[in-house]
Amino acid sequence: MSQKVALITGITGQDGSYLAEFLLSKGYKVYGMVRRASVDKYERIAHIMDKVELIQGDLLDQYSLISVLKQAQPTEVYNLAAQSFVPTSWAQPVLTSEFTAIGVTRVLESIRLVNPKIRFYQASSSEMYGKVRETPQTELTPFYPRSPYGVAKVYGHYITVNYRESYDLFAVSGILFNHESPRRGLEFVTRKVTDAVARIKLGLSNELRLGNLDARRDWGFAGDYVQAMWLMLQQDTPDDYVIATGETHTVQELVEVAFERAGIDWKRHVKIDKAFMRPAEVDLLIGDPTKAEKQLGWKPSVSFQQMIHMMVDADIERLSGDR
DSSP states (O other), rough: OOOOOOEEEESSSHHHHHHHHHHHHTTEEEEEEEEEOOOOOGGGGGGTTSSSEEEEETTTOOHHHHHHHHHHOOOOEEEEEEEOHHHHHHHEEEEEEIIIIHHHHHHHOOOOOOTTSSSSEEEEEETTSSOOOOSSSSSTSSOOOOOOHHHHHHHHHHHHHHHHHHHOOEEEEEEEEEOOOOOOOOTTHHHHHHHHHHHHHTTTOOEEEOTTTTTTOOOOOOOHHHHHHHHHHTTOOOOOOEOOOOEEEEEHHHHHHHHTTTTOGGTTTTEEEEGGOSSSSSOOOOBOOOIIIIIIIOOSSSHHHHHHHHHHHHOOOHHHHHH
């Protein structure tokens, strides 16, 4: 049997790095699509740079995507690239739409033109549910996005369904709820908290400013979630799946677990700052992963507490090394 070949857009991100590691462990040839930039941000894949092949391409440029597909000749494409930070989507709504919505169409159209047998994974998001219509959220829950990012992801989701039904492509979407790790960007609340805990522990800082402590999220470990992406592309028929833990925690719980790990009283250091309140808040997201458990045999292996402990420990170790 010939070696499977995967192309990952967004390989330098949190999910891309974990997915690349996982696919390499499965014997894949892994290509990563990267945008040309004056500063290369490859720290998340530095340890596997000699095992993956990077190709320049851009979700804003149809021709470059066609060129990348012809060069890599993948059997599977994982589209993880996006403008993925929700607050930025209000500051840059048009650019967010170009990458996160229209970019998906460009990839799908390129696959249709170059090789319609390629299997395609689209990174959908729980942010599509926004102002939720039902709890917990399933594959059939109506979407009501509350940010330009969420709106763009809904477009990306439905254009994937449309290409599957119109052109018989093996195209699937994973509706992933919040997934975190030590590789999460510092702008995301989980990492913002664990980084601050490490700084306070090491005497580098004294306070952490946060917005809504009552917002609830379904947080899982990114390393678990990328395995679900792969499982979706190994099925006989393409379908969409919610990937979640089925548990919900408040931002305050996140704060409590993180500070407790470092032996610090959080109430002495956390300040509420209205600047971090969203224009339109998403209050409660909790996914129902029943379909993924039954059809894919997927279940998360890392608990919320284990994940936060892992992140706090990693940030303390990182910042201790910087001193």
